[in-house]
Amino acid sequence: MRKKASLELWKELYELAKELNALNPWKFLGDTDLLSIGLEDDDEPVFVSFTGDGDPLKGIAVYEGLDGLGDFAMVISGEELNLPPEYVAYEQTCLYTYWGNKEDLPPESAEILKQIGVEFCGDGEWIFFLSHNNRFRPCILDEREATLMVNVYKNVIMAVRALLDGTIEVHFEEGECLCRAYDHESKTWKMFAQMLPDAEKAFPSIQIDDDALRERLNERPPVDIEVLLDFNYTNTVVEDEAYDRPVHPLLFLAVDATNEEIITAEVLNPDESEIDMALNFFVAFVEQHGKMKAIKARNPWIFGALDDICQYCGIPLLQDPLEIAENIEQEMFDL
Numbered sequence: 001m002r003k004k005a006s007l008e009l010w011k012e013l014y015e016l017a018k019e020l021n022a023l024n025p026w027k028f029l030g031d032t033d034l035l036s037i038g039l040e041d042d043d044e045p046v047f048v049s050f051t052g053d054g055d056p057l058k059g060i061a062v063y064e065g066l067d068g069l070g071d072f073a074m075v076i077s078g079e080e081l082n083l084p085p086e087y088v089a090y091e092q093t094c095l096y097t098y099w100g101n102k103e104d105l106p107p108e109s110a111e112i113l114k115q116i117g118v119e120f121c122g123d124g125e126w127i128f129f130l131s132h133n134n135r136f137r138p139c140i141l142d143e144r145e146a147t148l149m150v151n152v153y154k155n156v157i158m159a160v161r162a163l164l165d166g167t168i169e170v171h172f173e174e175g176e177c178l179c180r181a182y183d184h185e186s187k188t189w190k191m192f193a194q195m196l197p198d199a200e201k202a203f204p205s206i207q208i209d210d211d212a213l214r215e216r217l218n219e220r221p222p223v224d225i226e227v228l229l230d231f232n233y234t235n236t237v238v239e240d241e242a243y244d245r246p247v248h249p250l251l252f253l254a255v256d257a258t259n260e261e262i263i264t265a266e267v268l269n270p271d272e273s274e275i276d277m278a279l280n281f282f283v284a285f286v287e288q289h290g291k292m293k294a295i296k297a298r299n300p301w302i303f304g305a306l307d308d309i310c311q312y313c314g315i316p317l318l319q320d321p322l323e324i325a326e327n328i329e330q331e332m333f334d335l
Contacts, residue, residue: 001244002142002143002244002245003104003142003143003144003148004142004143005141005142005143005145005146007112007115007116009143009146009147009150010116010146011111011116011118011127012111012119012150013146013149013150014043014092014116014127015096016038016146016150016153016154016157017127017129017153018127018132018155019157020060020153020157020160021099023160023161023164024183025050025159025160025163025253026050026052026053026058028163028164028216029050029084029160029163029172029288030050031049031050031051031052031076031170032049032076032172032219033049033050033170033177034047034048034049034072034157034178034179034183034196034238035047035048035159035160035173035177035178035179036048036066036177036178036179036180036194037155037156037159037179037180038179038180038181038194039148039151039182040182040184041067044065044066045065045070045179045181046063046065046066046068046095046148046152046239047062047063047069047072047177048060048061048062048063048082048121048152049061049072056101056148056223057099057124057311058124058129059093059096059097059099060096060097060205061095061096061097061200062094062095062096062097062148062149062152062169063092063093063094063265064093064094066197066199067202068093068094069089069196069197069199070199070200070201070202071092071093071201071222072092072094072199073199073200073201074088074091074200074201075088075089075092076278081298081300082298082319082320082321082322083298083299084232084326086232086233087231087232087233087299088250089132089133090137090138090233091131091233092132092134092290093132093134094132095129095130095131095132095141095145095148095149096129096130096131096132096138097127097128097129097149098127098129098130099124099125099126099127100124100126100128100263101123101124102120102126104126104128105126106128106140107265108140109128109129109140111159111265113235114139120220121330129141129146129149131145131245133245135247135250135268135270135288136243136245136246136247136248136270136322137237137245137246137247138317139245139246142238155189156179156180157182157218158189158191159180159191162178162191163178164315168191168192168193169193170193171193175195175196176193176194176195176196177193177194177195177196178191178193179191179192179193179194188303193278203300203301203303203304204275204307205303205304205307206275206279206304206305206308207308207309208308208309213283214309214312216287216326217283217286217287217312217313218228218241218289218312218313218314220286220287220290220333221290221291222290222291222292222293223291223292223293224258224293225256225257225258225289225293225294226256226257226258226292226293226294226295226296227254227255227257227263227274227294227295227296227297228253228254228255228256228257228296228297228320228322228324228325229252229254229255229257229295229296229297229299229302229306230251230253230255230297230299230302230322230325230326230329231250231251231252231253231274231282231299231301231302232250232251232253232326232329233248233249233250233251234248234249234250234251234267234333235333236249236271237250240269243270247269247270249268249269250263250266250267250268250274251267251329252265252266252267252268252274252281252286252331253265253325253328254281255324255325255328257296257324260324260328262328263334264281274299274301274302274305275301275304275305276305278301278302278304278305278306279306279309279325281307282295282306282309286313289321291313291314291315292315293315293316293323294315294317294318295310295315295316295317295318296317296318296319296320296322297317297318297320297322298319298320298322303317303319
C-alpha cells in the first residue's frame, strides 16, 4: 500500500527543485546527457535525464536501476521503433518533475502547494511531481518516492554545480555519464565520468514448448488474410480497489488489413501479460481459420511473443507503422 508523503517532505522536495531550477541545467545538458546517482542504501543507481530545452518546456525524469535505464532507452528509440508517443510515455516507469502552468497542476499537487505555502509566478514555472508506472495512470508521489527524490536531488545539485564550475569533465557525446556515488569503504561521496551502461528494455522472446501444438499449428492451411496486431493505451482511467493506483487500460487490437475490420479488441488488466495475450490470439486464430498470410506489428511485445512460432509456421512477421490500426484505435478512443 502506498503511504502519503508528509508535508515536511514535500516542502523539502520543492525547495530542492527550486534550487535545481535556479542552476538551469537545461542550458548545457540534453535529454540524453545522463547523470547516474548511486545512493548509500541502494544496490543500483538511479539515472537522471533533463528533458526539454528549458525555454519554455522542461522536465526531469528519474529512472530507477538498470530496468529504468532500459525504459529510458525505449523512450529515446520510440520513434525509430514506430511506437506511438502516447504508448512510450505511459509504458515507462519513472519519477517525473514537470514545469507547467498553474492550470496544469493536478488537484493533489495544488492542494499540497497551498498547504506548504509555496507559489510560483508565470507560465511554465509551476512545479509538480508524478509517479509513472506502466499499466497505471501517473499519480502523485508516495512517501518512498518523495524520499528517493529528495536524496537524488541533493546529489544532482552537487553534480550540476561541478559541471558548472568545471571541476569535472564529462564527454556525454562519447557515451559517458556523470556519476556521483557513495563509496562504502571510504564513507565518502565520489564523482567521476564513466561510460553509460548498455541497457535495453526487456521484451522477452518465448517459444511454445508443446511440440504437438506447434505441429498442429504448422499443419493448418493458409488463409488469404493479413493481420495487424498492436498494443496501445486507451484514454480512460479505471479506479479499481484491487490496485493502489488508477489503472490505465492497455488495449490489444487485431485487425484484418484486407477489409480494415476489427478481429478482436481486448483490454488487459495490469496483471495480464502482453506475451500471453498475443500468443493466445495467434493460437486461437490459426486453429480456427488457418495460417494468416502475414502479421504486421510495431510493438516489441508482439515480436517477442510470435517471432519463434511465426518462423516455425512460415508466417512473415513484419515491422509496420500500422496506420490502419492506429486510425481505428483513435476512433475507438474518441468515442
